[in-house]
Structures are given as structure tokens and as C-alpha cells.
Amino acid sequence: MLTDLQSVYGSLLEASLLQEINQVGTYRQIQAGTEIIRPGEYIKSIPLLISGAIKVIREYDDGEELLLYYVEEGNTCSMSMACCTEQKRSTIKAVAEVDTLLIVIPNQKLEEWIGRYPRWRSFIFASYQNRLEEMLSSLEKVAFERLDERLIEYLKEKGRINGENSIHQTHKEIADELHSSRVVISRLLKKLENLGHIKLHRNHIELLDL
Amino acid sequence: MLTDLQSVYGSLLEASLLQEINQVGTYRQIQAGTEIIRPGEYIKSIPLLISGAIKVIREYDDGEELLLYYVEEGNTCSMSMACCTEQKRSTIKAVAEVDTLLIVIPNQKLEEWIGRYPRWRSFIFASYQNRLEEMLSSLEKVAFERLDERLIEYLKEKGRINGENSIHQTHKEIADELHSSRVVISRLLKKLENLGHIKLHRNHIELLDL
DNA sequence: CCTTATTAGTAACCTATGTTACATTATCTT
DNA sequence: AAGATAATGTAACATAGGTTACTAATAAGG
Numbered sequence: 001m002l003t004d005l006q007s008v009y010g011s012l013l014e015a016s017l018l019q020e021i022n023q024v025g026t027y028r029q030i031q032a033g034t035e036i037i038r039p040g041e042y043i044k045s046i047p048l049l050i051s052g053a054i055k056v057i058r059e060y061d062d063g064e065e066l067l068l069y070y071v072e073e074g075n076t077c078s079m080s081m082a083c084c085t086e087q088k089r090s091t092i093k094a095v096a097e098v099d100t101l102l103i104v105i106p107n108q109k110l111e112e113w114i115g116r117y118p119r120w121r122s123f124i125f126a127s128y129q130n131r132l133e134e135m136l137s138s139l140e141k142v143a144f145e146r147l148d149e150r151l152i153e154y155l156k157e158k159g160r161i162n163g164e165n166s167i168h169q170t171h172k173e174i175a176d177e178l179h180s181s182r183v184v185i186s187r188l189l190k191k192l193e194n195l196g197h198i199k200l201h202r203n204h205i206e207l208l209d210l
Numbered sequence: 211m212l213t214d215l216q217s218v219y220g221s222l223l224e225a226s227l228l229q230e231i232n233q234v235g236t237y238r239q240i241q242a243g244t245e246i247i248r249p250g251e252y253i254k255s256i257p258l259l260i261s262g263a264i265k266v267i268r269e270y271d272d273g274e275e276l277l278l279y280y281v282e283e284g285n286t287c288s289m290s291m292a293c294c295t296e297q298k299r300s301t302i303k304a305v306a307e308v309d310t311l312l313i314v315i316p317n318q319k320l321e322e323w324i325g326r327y328p329r330w331r332s333f334i335f336a337s338y339q340n341r342l343e344e345m346l347s348s349l350e351k352v353a354f355e356r357l358d359e360r361l362i363e364y365l366k367e368k369g370r371i372n373g374e375n376s377i378h379q380t381h382k383e384i385a386d387e388l389h390s391s392r393v394v395i396s397r398l399l400k401k402l403e404n405l406g407h408i409k410l411h412r413n414h415i416e417l418l419d420l
Numbered sequence: 421c422c423t424t425a426t427t428a429g430t431a432a433c434c435t436a437t438g439t440t441a442c443a444t445t446a447t448c449t450t
Numbered sequence: 451a452a453g454a455t456a457a458t459g460t461a462a463c464a465t466a467g468g469t470t471a472c473t474a475a476t477a478a479g480g
Contacts, residue, residue, distance in 0.1 A: 396427095
């Protein structure tokens with residue numbers, strides 16, 4: 001476990017800090033599809049991703065949702081840091097996109113290490129920054145891009161994260177994450193198929209040329 | 211000047227830090243409408259707002275734009291912190307919405323103080339958090355709300371920030387900030403007028419009941 | 421005061437996206 | 451295998467919002 005931690009975070013954080021993380025943190029192996037954070041929960045620890053990916057989704061009372069971004073290895077989730085430090089309830093849902101290994105840090109360590117480890121401080125800052133950028137990027141996509149473009153990016157990104165050129169999701173699931181409707185997504189997917197970019201199957205989509 | 215600083219930040223930051231801010235910072239009185247940050251610039255200092263408000267706008271090559279959020283007194287702009295710490299070019303435009311007084315801090319102090327002043331650390335964290343929340347809120351508005359709702363919120367917010375129940379902007383300017391078109395905004399404004407919520411005049415809009 | 425530029429009003433039209441409804445196909449249960 | 455369930459295809463229609471084009475009203479400059 002420590003070697004995994006070192007291989008991912010070795011270049012980012014102090015060796016002594018890695019030792020400490022290894023001691024106070026709890027390793028968690030999480031299966032793809034597992035809900036890690038639910039909206040409304042209090043978050044009392046922050047996750048450092050060692051491998052895999054977590055998707056972060058904004059979810060609403062009426063069941064509507066919107067995919068915000070993915071957190072990948074070598075990153076942490078600023079939304080949970082934000083919640084931690086302010087003792088607020090989570091406003092988002094986090095789900096393991098693939099099998100994921102992470103280490104969980106109790107939140108009081110977060111602040112303590114900021115005083116003691118310069119590189120931890122930089123890491124935390126960089127995380128916030130990345131998140132702000134991802135949010136800005138999501139905002140731009142929703143504001144400026146048409147749904148067909150967003151769909152193409154969604155398929156590419158999902159293929160990349162899963163390391164496959166095939167997406168194992170139903171049209172309904174895709175529609176939910178893009179905050180659209182099943183019929184519309186089916187229509188656009190069919191158009192992409194006719195253009196030769198993808199091949200549609202039941203429960204999965206083959207990516208040919210995007 | 212120091213007394214202004216104290217009255218706004220006194221409850222947030224250490225007294226000794228306020229002294230230091232007062233010494234190393236540069237006070238700037240900025241007129242409404244002045245561009246403070248332009249996209250593409252390097253940012254080498256971060257602003258602490260003492261009074262007034264700054265609007266932060268994403269701007270694109272083709273002249274299109276989108277209002278992201280306002281920064282008000284007692285706050286700093288995390289987008290610029292993000293840019294500072296990573297030596298990146300700004301991706302946003304910042305314009306004084308009203309006459310604004312702020313104090314500018316050289317960016318190396320930002321990190322230095324984080325090690326030395328716990329309350330500065332909390333302040334910086336809280337800023338990032340606020341900004342993440344504002345971005346999330348902007349995202350949601352664009353993703354879920356219809357233009358007429360966004361327009362109403364825009365008018366309310368602008369009225370609040372300017373401390374008036376009257377908006378001094380043309381339909382074109384409003385359309386730009388909401389990333390829409392003049393004709394559409396005129397149409398919606400007229401509808402709001404017919405409903406008795408506002409009264410339209412040339413170059414300004416009277417807010418009656420929103 | 422006359423000309424010009426800016427701002428706003430309005431109509432006609434277009435398109436992307438959403439909705440409803442129903443048919444078809446694949447998969448699962450028993 | 452028969453029926454049930456879930457996933458997908460497709461057509462018909464509704465609507466928000468964008469576009470173009472033109473007019474009308476107001477302000478500004480000489």
C-alpha cells in the first residue's frame with residue numbers, strides 16, 4: 001500500500017508526510033459503482049486517490065442530476081475539503097466510476113499539515129485550483145456547447161477514464177448525467193452512428209472515430 | 211485607510227496581520243467601470259476588497275462573454291489567487307461594478323502568511339470555498355434555469371450590488387452578460403414590464419416588484 | 421434645428437431540444 | 451417457451467430562444 005502511495009504522491013509530497021499519511025490514513029478499495037458520498041451527508045475526512053476515478057455529480061430533489069467532473073489518481077476532491085473545513089453537508093454525490101483505491105485522511109490533519117508541510121500546502125492549493133478550472137470548464141460546456149458536442153466529449157472522456165473504447169451505459173443513464181432526456185440522447189447517438197463515429201449496441205456503445 | 215481595513219477585516223484576521231497588510235499592500239481606489247484584470251494578463255498580486263464590488267466575467271475570442279460572479283467587500287478573488295500561485299495567465303476579465311476600494315497584496319505574501327497566520331489560512335480557504343460555491347451556483351443557473359428566471363435574478367442582484375432599485379444598462383449590455391441576444395432580452399424585459407414587475411426606460415430599468 | 425447614431429420595439433421565421441406516445445427488440449424470469 | 455421487463459427506435463408535436471429585418475423613439479453633435 002505504501003509503495004502505491006509513494007509511486008503516485010512521491011513526487012508531490014514530502015517523504016515524511018507520506019509516512020504520516022500511511023499511518024493515520026485508512027486505505028479503502030472501492031468497487032466501481034459504489035456511492036462514496038451522498039448529498040446531505042456530513043464529510044469528516046478527505047480522500048486521496050491512488051488509482052481509479054470518482055465521478056462527482058450534482059443531484060437534486062426531483063432526481064435530476066448533472067455530471068460535474070471526475071477526480072483521478074493523484075488528486076483529492078476539493079468539494080469535500082470545502083465541506084470538511086466548514087462542517088457543512090455535502091451538496092454533491094460521489095460515485096466510483098471504476099474500481100478505485102484511495103486513502104482517507106481525517107479532516108483535522110488537513111489543516112495541521114498545511115502548517116507543517118509546504119508541499120502539502122501547494123498540493124491543497126493546486127487541488128482547489130484544478131477544481132475551479134474544472135467547474136469553469138463544465139460551466140462553459142453547458143453554457144456554450146450544443147448537446148451533440150457535449151455528448152461527444154462525454155463519450156470520449158468516459159472511454160478514457162475506463163480505458164476502453166466502449167461505453168457500458170444505457171441511453172437513459174447518459175441522458176441523466178448530461179441532464180437531458182433519453183429520447184434526445186438516442187436521437188443524437190443514432191446520428192453519430194450514421195456518421196460512422198460510433199456503433200450502437202444494447203447496453204453499450206462502441207467508439208469508432210470521435 | 212487602516213481603519214477601513216480594520217472595520218472590514220478586523221473580525222476575520224489577526225491584528226498584527228492587518229498591520230502588515232497595511233504596510234506591504236497598496237491601496238487602490240477604482241472607479242466604476244474600470245477594467246482591473248484582462249484575460250491573458252499575468253497576475254502578480256491579489257486584491258482584498260474593502261468596499262464596492264467587482265464583477266468577474268469570462269470572455270472569449272469572438273467577444274462573447276458570461277458573467278460569473280461578483281466579489282464584494284471582505285472577499286478576495288480566488289480566480290486570481292489560482293492564477294498567482296501557478297503563474298498562469300488570467301482566463302477572466304474583472305471590472306469594477308461600482309466605485310471600489312481595495313488593497314493589493316504581492317503574491318509571495320499570500321503563501322508566506324499561510325504559514326504564519328492561522329486566520330489568514332482560514333480566510334484563503336473560505337475564499338476558495340465561496341468561489342467554488344458561486345461557480346456551482348452559476349453552473350446550475352445556466353444548466354437548469356430558463357432565461358427569464360436568470361434575467362430576474364440578474365436584475366435583483368445588480369440592483370442589490372448598486373444599492374438602487376434601478377439598473378443603468380442597455381438591453382445589449384444585459385444580453386452580453388447573460389450570454390444571450392439583445393432581441394431576446396428586450397422581449398423578456400417587455401414581458402416583465404407587462405406583468406408589472408419592472409418599468410422600462412431608455413438606458414435604465416426601474417425595478418418595481420421582483 | 422437637422423442629421424446621425426444609439427437604443428428599443430416588434431414581427432416573422434428557424435432550430436435545438438424537450439415531450440408524448442407507441443412500436444420494436446433484447447434480456448430476464450419462471 | 452411465454453410472458454414480463456428493460457432498452458432502444460421513431461414520429462409528431464411543443465416551445466424556448468436565437469436570427470434577421472425593419473421601424474420607432476430618443477439622444478448627441480454640429
